[in-house]
Amino acid sequence: MAKIAVLGYGTVGSGVVEVIETNYASIAKRAGEEVEVKSVLDLRDFPGDPIQEKIVHDVDIIINDPEIDVVVEVMGGIEPAFTFVKKALEAGKSVCTSNKALVAAHGPELLAMAKARNLNFMFEASVGGGIPIIRPLNQSLTADEITQITGILNGTTNYILTKMSKEGSSYEDVLKEAQELGYAERNPEADVEGYDACRKIAILTSLAFGSTVNFEEVCTEGITKISTEDFKYAEKLGCVVKLLGTSKKIGDKVYAITAPFLIDATHPLYNVNDVLNGIYINGNVIGDVMFFGAGAGKLPTASAVVADVVDCVKHKGTNVMTVWTSEKMQLGDINDVERYFFVRVKGSVDKNLAEVEKAFGDIDVVEVEGIDGEFGFVTAPMTEKAFNEAAANVDMINRIRLDKTSLS
Amino acid sequence: MAKIAVLGYGTVGSGVVEVIETNYASIAKRAGEEVEVKSVLDLRDFPGDPIQEKIVHDVDIIINDPEIDVVVEVMGGIEPAFTFVKKALEAGKSVCTSNKALVAAHGPELLAMAKARNLNFMFEASVGGGIPIIRPLNQSLTADEITQITGILNGTTNYILTKMSKEGSSYEDVLKEAQELGYAERNPEADVEGYDACRKIAILTSLAFGSTVNFEEVCTEGITKISTEDFKYAEKLGCVVKLLGTSKKIGDKVYAITAPFLIDATHPLYNVNDVLNGIYINGNVIGDVMFFGAGAGKLPTASAVVADVVDCVKHKGTNVMTVWTSEKMQLGDINDVERYFFVRVKGSVDKNLAEVEKAFGDIDVVEVEGIDGEFGFVTAPMTEKAFNEAAANVDMINRIRLDKTSLS
Numbered sequence: 027m028a029k030i031a032v033l034g035y036g037t038v039g040s041g042v043v044e045v046i047e048t049n050y051a052s053i054a055k056r057a058g059e060e061v062e063v064k065s066v067l068d069l070r071d072f073p074g075d076p077i078q079e080k081i082v083h084d085v086d087i088i089i090n091d092p093e094i095d096v097v098v099e100v101m102g103g104i105e106p107a108f109t110f111v112k113k114a115l116e117a118g119k120s121v122c123t124s125n126k127a128l129v130a131a132h133g134p135e136l137l138a139m140a141k142a143r144n145l146n147f148m149f150e151a152s153v154g155g156g157i158p159i160i161r162p163l164n165q166s167l168t169a170d171e172i173t174q175i176t177g178i179l180n181g182t183t184n185y186i187l188t189k190m191s192k193e194g195s196s197y198e199d200v201l202k203e204a205q206e207l208g209y210a211e212r213n214p215e216a217d218v219e220g221y222d223a224c225r226k227i228a229i230l231t232s233l234a235f236g237s238t239v240n241f242e243e244v245c246t247e248g249i250t251k252i253s254t255e256d257f258k259y260a261e262k263l264g265c266v267v268k269l270l271g272t273s274k275k276i277g278d279k280v281y282a283i284t285a286p287f288l289i290d291a292t293h294p295l296y297n298v299n300d301v302l303n304g305i306y307i308n309g310n311v312i313g314d315v316m317f318f319g320a321g322a323g324k325l326p327t328a329s330a331v332v333a334d335v336v337d338c339v340k341h342k343g344t345n346v347m348t349v350w351t352s353e354k355m356q357l358g359d360i361n362d363v364e365r366y367f368f369v370r371v372k373g374s375v376d377k378n379l380a381e382v383e384k385a386f387g388d389i390d391v392v393e394v395e396g397i398d399g400e401f402g403f404v405t406a407p408m409t410e411k412a413f414n415e416a417a418a419n420v421d422m423i424n425r426i427r428l429d430k431t432s433l434s
Numbered sequence: 435m436a437k438i439a440v441l442g443y444g445t446v447g448s449g450v451v452e453v454i455e456t457n458y459a460s461i462a463k464r465a466g467e468e469v470e471v472k473s474v475l476d477l478r479d480f481p482g483d484p485i486q487e488k489i490v491h492d493v494d495i496i497i498n499d500p501e502i503d504v505v506v507e508v509m510g511g512i513e514p515a516f517t518f519v520k521k522a523l524e525a526g527k528s529v530c531t532s533n534k535a536l537v538a539a540h541g542p543e544l545l546a547m548a549k550a551r552n553l554n555f556m557f558e559a560s561v562g563g564g565i566p567i568i569r570p571l572n573q574s575l576t577a578d579e580i581t582q583i584t585g586i587l588n589g590t591t592n593y594i595l596t597k598m599s600k601e602g603s604s605y606e607d608v609l610k611e612a613q614e615l616g617y618a619e620r621n622p623e624a625d626v627e628g629y630d631a632c633r634k635i636a637i638l639t640s641l642a643f644g645s646t647v648n649f650e651e652v653c654t655e656g657i658t659k660i661s662t663e664d665f666k667y668a669e670k671l672g673c674v675v676k677l678l679g680t681s682k683k684i685g686d687k688v689y690a691i692t693a694p695f696l697i698d699a700t701h702p703l704y705n706v707n708d709v710l711n712g713i714y715i716n717g718n719v720i721g722d723v724m725f726f727g728a729g730a731g732k733l734p735t736a737s738a739v740v741a742d743v744v745d746c747v748k749h750k751g752t753n754v755m756t757v758w759t760s761e762k763m764q765l766g767d768i769n770d771v772e773r774y775f776f777v778r779v780k781g782s783v784d785k786n787l788a789e790v791e792k793a794f795g796d797i798d799v800v801e802v803e804g805i806d807g808e809f810g811f812v813t814a815p816m817t818e819k820a821f822n823e824a825a826a827n828v829d830m831i832n833r834i835r836l837d838k839t840s841l842s
Binding site: 046056150156309 | 576710719723733736741743841
């Protein structure tokens with residue numbers, strides 16, 4: 027019998043308790059022994075709820091309990107989660123977490139602490155919710171040199187963009203609806219500004235390439251400037267707008283960015299809609315692989331956390347190797363990356379095309395019936411730097427990058 | 435330094451050698467030590483090829499070589515592969531294989547042999563080529579009770595069906611073209627009759643549910659009866675025809691079948707085209723997850739084999755647990771499964787609808803312009819048994835099952 031503790035009885039924490047109860051027998055079969063939740067740390071009490079008898083308010087009760095082998099951290103945020111996780115590892119307990127902020131900020135330090143003690147620090151649920159992606163990257167794609175990871179990593183923004191695309195609604199209206207449905211937070215900044223997706227691509231990039239990406243160095247743009255007009259142009263181009271987190275290895279540099287991109291029907295993530303997440307990976311020998319599923323939600327996320335618990339129980343006394351070290355990865359300068367850009371400028375083709383072509387060279391003009399006083403175009407491939415220089419010479423309304431990945 | 439031997443220098447075997455050379459440094463990082471091919475078993479010689487110095491003609495040279503830790507079996511077929519793999523395990527060497535015939539026929543026996551000796555028997559490449567699916571099922575989806583696995587598991591037939599769908603070509607013409615391109619064997623029976631997909635769904639089902647499915651008991655139909663007319667009806671229904679291997683748990687029974695199915699645009703496998711494979715899994719807590727990528731090909735398959743080698747090297751002296759036991763799984767009777775059927779019958783709606791409705795009850799008629807002397811219809815949900823009884827009373831041309839799985 028393996029006993030575990032859960033830090034935080036919120037959405038994911040209560041999901042973990044539910045999954046372990048629901049699938050008790052099959053989990054025991056998979057883990058090689060029964061797995062039981064012994065203690066749950068929460069500031070609150072839950073009178074009348076069967077969980078109440080397991081609730082503790084002091085983390086040290088868990089840390090000092092020699093019966094507890096594995097600690098599940100699902101509190102979110104950096105502190106006190108970071109302190110509690112370190113204490114658990116120091117006390118000889120493996121840790122499983124869904125906390126992407128913690129992993130993005132302190133992953134390699136916690137991995138090293140676990141390794142030094144023959145314990146494990148696992149975080150499958152920190153990226154892609156229930157979708158198995160951390161373990162496949164870590165254990166399945168080991169024969170490959172990864173050349174690209176591109177993902178729709180945030181369910182909230184994918185829901186908003188899908189609704190805007192399908193219903194022609196405005197960003198503000200869809201955000202409000204998403205908040206009412208509980209898909210978006212009252213303060214949606216972490217999602218809509220791309221901060222959440224940015225941490226996730228930083229984690230995936232670190233795992234794929236073996237050194238640490240500082241998420242603060244990943245160029246990050248949110249979806250707040252995407253308008254219904256942008257979607258009309260997108261449709262005309264046979265594209266949709268998706269918030270992508272992507273890192274690509276070009277030469278010996280890795281270039282990472284989180285931003286809205288236009289993608290067309292040949293793109294592997296074109297059909298990943300609503301709150302689903304999808305992650306595309308290209309390796310130098312495997313070629314293309316894609317993973318998709320529920321990127322968030324109580325039970326899918328809990329499923330990933332509990333899979334980590336099972337792995338910790340199976341690997342008691344053995345550290346499961348990762349290649350993620352604390353060595354800092356020097357990301358390539360995003361200004362050097364060449365790509366296509368979709369641009370909207372004020373004016374009309376008749377009056378302003380010459381000026382635009384003077385700045386951008388050959389372009390493909392896109393006009394949408396009913397959108398007046400402006401026109402759109404797609405540039406030839408150019409670097410971000412060259413783009414910014416050219417854009418300074420035109421009266422730009424908005425620009426969205428294009429991602430041209432397609433399945434080979 | 436871990437030394438390995440490769441049994442068979444065919445497509446996959448030469449791919450394994452190439453992958454290990456190409457990604458030597460990154461594989462060493464992932465495995466924790468360098469990995470080198472010491473010997474290659476083949477009946478042939480390869481004069482002038484650098485591999486020649488590693489070629490041996492006698493498997494016992496490999497079996498008796500104490501330096502060799504891991505044996506890669508990529509010969510295909512049951513014998514002599516089975517004998518060689520047993521010898522390798524008996525000699526204390528872990529084994530990695532891409533051989534689905536061997537795994538479907540003798541998987542649990544070889545797993546038990548490996549476990550008893552603290553070795554590993556791994557077979558990621560036996561299903562889905564490069565797509566990580568065996569390891570995710572075995573190690574990532576461990577918190578779930580699997581309720582459904584549905585896959586496009588054979589690249590050859592998917593290529594043929596995609597071509598027929600997109601170009602309106604006949605089965606015979608596309609098969610010939612696929613043979614010329616090397617996508618189909620000269621004797622295509624294993625692919626087109628569904629035998630290959632059947633073994634793969636048997637392996638996945640055994641791994642997901644923990645006991646052994648005898649692949650010979652899986653109801654199996656190939657694609658040889660699918661005609662251009664069927665695709666025209668399919669298009670009218672907003673569907674495509676795909677060869678699916680699928681197993682579903684209904685109550686306490688698992689029902690498995692390999693057959694062509696009509697699927698519509700909401701189906702998770704609708705966009706898996708050409709030689710790609712895709713595998714959809716539903717678990718009781720994770721919900722839907724999907725994996726897709728190259729299901730075959732020299733380097734993708736070799737990538738999966740080498741990932742197994744890395745795992746064996748990392749787990750030297752430790753058996754990686756699976757739940758697949760030799761206990762026989764009693765599959766549910768496919769005749770009891772309820773589903774929709776698409777049917778083509780001779781005659782005309784005017785003359786024959788009454789007779790058809792007498793047999794089938796309420797139906798949805800489908801007619802295609804230019805296809806005369808017949809009409810199509812989709813039945814209400816009914817069991818296979820009821821369908822067969824009803825079909826005996828009409829003049830049937832063909833029938834294709836519908837799979838109604840959609841992403842939740």
